[in-house]
Amino acid sequence: MNVRSVRLLPFDVAPVAERVIRGARFSVRQTGSFTLYTEEPLTYMTQRRRLDAYLAERAIEAGVTLREGSPVRQVERHRSHITVRTGGGEAFEGRTLVAADGVNGTTAKLAGIDVKQWMVVGLEGNACPTGSFPSEWEDVLGLDGEAVPGYYGWIFPKGDHLNIGVAGWQRYAPSLRARLNRLSRYYGFDAEALEGLRGHRLPMRKPDSPLVDGNVLLVGDAAGLLDPLTGEGIYAAIYSGGVAARHLGAYVDGKARDLQGYVRELEQELLPELRISSRLYDLLYFSPATTIRVLRHVPGVFPILCDIVRGDRTYANMPRRLGPLFTGIELAADAIRRTPRYRHLVDEHDPPRPERFLRPKAALRPVSGSRIAAGS
Numbered sequence: 001m002n003v004r005s006v007r008l009l010p011f012d013v014a015p016v017a018e019r020v021i022r023g024a025r026f027s028v029r030q031t032g033s034f035t036l037y038t039e040e041p042l043t044y045m046t047q048r049r050r051l052d053a054y055l056a057e058r059a060i061e062a063g064v065t066l067r068e069g070s071p072v073r074q075v076e077r078h079r080s081h082i083t084v085r086t087g088g089g090e091a092f093e094g095r096t097l098v099a100a101d102g103v104n105g106t107t108a109k110l111a112g113i114d115v116k117q118w119m120v121v122g123l124e125g126n127a128c129p130t131g132s133f134p135s136e137w138e139d140v141l142g143l144d145g146e147a148v149p150g151y152y153g154w155i156f157p158k159g160d161h162l163n164i165g166v167a168g169w170q171r172y173a174p175s176l177r178a179r180l181n182r183l184s185r186y187y188g189f190d191a192e193a194l195e196g197l198r199g200h201r202l203p204m205r206k207p208d209s210p211l212v213d214g215n216v217l218l219v220g221d222a223a224g225l226l227d228p229l230t231g232e233g234i235y236a237a238i239y240s241g242g243v244a245a246r247h248l249g250a251y252v253d254g255k256a257r258d259l260q261g262y263v264r265e266l267e268q269e270l271l272p273e274l275r276i277s278s279r280l281y282d283l284l285y286f287s288p289a290t291t292i293r294v295l296r297h298v299p300g301v302f303p304i305l306c307d308i309v310r311g312d313r314t315y316a317n318m319p320r321r322l323g324p325l326f327t328g329i330e331l332a333a334d335a336i337r338r339t340p341r342y343r344h345l346v347d348e349h350d351p352p353r354p355e356r357f358l359r360p361k362a363a364l365r366p367v368s369g370s371r372i373a374a375g376s
């Protein structure tokens with residue numbers, strides 16, 4: 001959980017934080033590594049099963065009823081209400097429904113909503129050191145550019161083990177295992193001994209994908225709100241959940257006529273962030289070697305990245321701060337999106353559209369960090 005997402009929560013995550021990260025070791029295709037440090041904490045390492053259980057406990061304390069092992073199987077939409085039927089044979093009725101079931105969720109689809117996303121695929125597993133924990137990874141994570149084309153490889157140190165993974169464009173899915181093995185060996189761990197291998201998809205929202213459909217609302221990965229550049233989605237899941245809660249409250253209390261306020265608020269606050277992140281994604285993953293070189297040799301780039309991860313700075317501030325340089329970044333990203341090579345690599349049949357020409361200019365206005373915090 002990066003510092004930015006932790007700041008959104010009204011309680012401390014220390015009970016489930018296994019490590020505090022203050023540095024990153026960068027490499028490209030397992031060569032030329034270097035490490036950059038920052039004084040303030042950057043991100044907290046936890047394990048999803050621990051974090052999710054902890055969040056569920058806090059929700060129950062706040063009055064939520066949790067039904068485990070009750071997957072949504074059927075959604076019936078009526079004029080005045082929605083009925084949801086679960087695998088456990090129960091039926092629930094409500095005026096609104098929130099699809100919060102992640103990248104593999106089916107709720108939106110069952111409600112007849114056409115969610116438009118493109119996917120990055122990943123594979124990860126755990127290396128469990130037999131002796132003491134390797135000191136080089138005490139408070140540093142590792143990122144390897146182009147471990148798979150289209151994304152990166154990583155090593156994330158947890159309490160007593162290290163999580164190693166790779167992700168990239170879908171067409172590279174068949175080679176993920178071989179690439180994970182290679183990365184694992186590079187970091188000094190026996191690839192064959194990796195435990196708990198799991199495959200994943202990471203959803204990237206297309207610009208015209210719905211966030212609300214009548215009285216059904218989509219949040220987090222179900223809405224594809226992942227940060228394309230970093231692959232982090234916990235911040236957007238918490239943020240969109242908080243915004244959704246406010247607008248649902250107003251709707252149910254009769255203070256709002258519909259749920260469109262949710263869309264308007266995301267359009268103002270979060271979506272401009274994701275759009276700029278998506279521009280940077282095009283640019284940086286087209287040539288990871290150049291990106292890593294810039295990180296290494298241009299002072300000030302790493303601190304900017306750290307500020308974004310911590311929430312002290314937003315992507316949306318970039319157009320104003322960088323001025324004409326940002327226009328150059330946009331033009332380069334547009335050009336990259338139009339190259340046959342990129343279209344071929346991302347997804348031959350359905351490449352992401354050049355958003356620059358599709359979105360209203362107003363959506364790009366800068367947003368201050370404090371406004372984001374106020375929105376939470």
Ligand SMILES: Cc1cc2nc3c(=O)[nH]c(=O)nc-3n(C[C@H](O)[C@H](O)[C@H](O)COP(=O)(O)OP(=O)(O)OC[C@H]3O[C@@H](n4cnc5c(N)ncnc54)[C@H](O)[C@@H]3O)c2cc1C
Nearest residue numbers: 071072100101102103105200220221222232233234235237
């Ligand atoms: C390998 C990997 C590493 C990542 N690392 C990071 C990271 O370090 N930092 C970060 O910020 N993000 C990270 N992400 C992204 C992050 O995991 C997601 O963006 C985030 O979890 C989205 O939260 P969510 O609540 O929308 O969905 P989820 O966390 O996926 O939660 C969805 C929930 O819905 C439940 N569900 C699914 N289907 C149904 C159904 N039919 N009925 C009822 N319930 C259902 C699921 O069981 C689950 O509990 C990573 C993703 C991957 C794949």
